[in-house]
Amino acid sequence: MLVLPAELTHDQAGACCRMLVQGLRTQAEPAVVADAGALAHFDSSALAVLLECRRESLAVGKTFSISRMPARLRDLATLYGVAELLPAAP
Numbered sequence: 001m002l003v004l005p006a007e008l009t010h011d012q013a014g015a016c017c018r019m020l021v022q023g024l025r026t027q028a029e030p031a032v033v034a035d036a037g038a039l040a041h042f043d044s045s046a047l048a049v050l051l052e053c054r055r056e057s058l059a060v061g062k063t064f065s066i067s068r069m070p071a072r073l074r075d076l077a078t079l080y081g082v083a084e085l086l087p088a089a090p
Contacts, residue, residue, distance in 0.1 A: 002034040002053065013045035020049065021056045032057040033089045037068030047077055050086055065089040
């Protein structure tokens, strides 16, 4: 499981994305789950990071989903038209 930090804005996005992508590449499981439960302070950069993780997961033949996505982030994903690309974890 990938764990997102409490703060994920433009300033942290690059480093966070690199860390998460490295983590998903080392996972043996066929399903990548990103835990967004800790996210408290974020902007649209959080969506960009999640979408990049999704792209990387699919590129290596894994599925991608998100657990505990904050309602504000789900609303932002809907506003940008990408909510269907970021499914909730089963």
